[in-house]
Amino acid sequence: PSVEHRQHKGLNNRAENSHQSTRVRERRMRRFKSPGQAQRFLSAFDPIRGHFHPKQHELSTKRYQEELRQRFEDWREIACLKVAA
Known part of the structure; x- marks a missing residue:
């Protein structure tokens, strides 16, 4: 039929794919001692990084x-x- 099946692991999992940007942010936060510290840093750093x-x-x-x-x-x-x- 007209259904496309993608073979790579995880490609068919819409729920996981929708959270990819969240996962990237979580990886960045791992190095910080507290979630608050990470949030303060990332909220200031993200606009600078974009530049x-x-x-x-x-x-x-x-x-x-x-x-x-x-x-x-x-x-x-x-x-x-x-x-x-």
């Missing part, structure tokens, strides 16, 4: 490098960091 991870799959290598260079330059300016000459 340094442009959508690489949508950009050419050259454009990705230019984008990253510009983002780090912006970050140095915001954080008042001096570049070692």
